Amino acid sequence: MAYGETPSQTVGPYFAYGLTAGQYAYDFTDIADPTVAGPDAAGEHIRITGTVFDGEGNAVNDAMIEIWQADANGVYNDKPVDVADTGFRGLGRCGTGTDAKNRFWFDTVKPGVVEDAGAPFVNVIVFMRGMLVHAFTRFYFDDEAEQNGKDDVLQSVPADRRDTLIAKRVETPTGIEYRIDIHMQGDAETVFFDV
């Protein structure tokens, strides 16, 4: 290699006033927030929620989750991302330190199937104090069983661990919610990808 990669380092416990200032009420602007698709975006509007658990089963309150997904037609946003955009942005960022139960949440639309995939999914990055290198994972949807069966990446995951990647659809008074927790370790350890 002509040049070596710069090593990754932890995001640490104090990222909020730099990376998620609006969410944590610091006096700085945001480049991304928990809104992935604004009210004007086409598609089925959903909320994705979950909790990050460490190896001792504690909810992590200083993680930052980012997601990147295609729009309802399965197309990635190639315009610049703008937090003022009330349509589809594609990028979401949420810290786990402002919800009473330390959950992350994203307001988005259900993605369509991307050209080179078999099923709809959301690409996810997990950062936190205690991680020197971020981890990539994906969220799939439990009401897409047939398409999930055709997705090469999901099918490459050992069958007994596939469930860790599948969000569960719940109808709530405020709309459709998909719930999925991230387990860093243990029996239910989330499958992370070497992307």
Next chain:
Amino acid sequence: MSTFKPRDWGSHAPFIAPGYKSTISRGPSRPALAIKSGLTEGTGPRFAPATVRELDFDLTKNGITNGEPLGERIVVHGRVLDTDGRPQPNILVEIWQANAAGRYVHKVDQHEAPLDPNFRGSGRCMTDENGNYTFYTIKPGAYPWGNHFNAWRPNHIHLSLFGPGFATRLVTQMYFPGDPLLELDPIFLGTEDLVARERLIAKFSIDKTEEGFALGYQFDIVLRGRNGTPMEN
């Protein structure tokens, strides 16, 4: 769309690096599963130049309430490249750090060092068409942390970059040359490869130093290259 070369794990820390205690219960215990990268990994968020407002790149000014921030002014210049040596234009770089006394604005930071009413410690900048970026700030102080007895973080600035794709995402820290705390810091030492680790240390530059105003440092950042591109030597 092109895909990116696999992450060079030799340049990064393992998920679990026991010297840094929090990794023991927070790092995944199983190896990451390799997947063929496709559209998802090859695409990624882009940002318009207007995302970076006028004072965002100048942390010596963007937190002022009633005067100048205290501490040693520095200017950091760098280039964002990929492993093939290609400059990366229009890459957003987010920055956050402690003040000169080693205290973060973050509400959870209870270190008994003063906050500076004129320093917030966060900002952002974007690389130009040649991959160059610049920001002004105050040299951050060292601060204690609870990892072990007498644990102190070396002076550092946190940086977060969206590269050209979601796969090239990088969060890192920039350190300062000659800091005696480096060889005692489990976060810096988490990167086991000695050569890779040195890439985290900025170089002091008298050429970049601004007469009577700010000490200059150079900190280049290297992201994964694309598949199918020849190496430049």
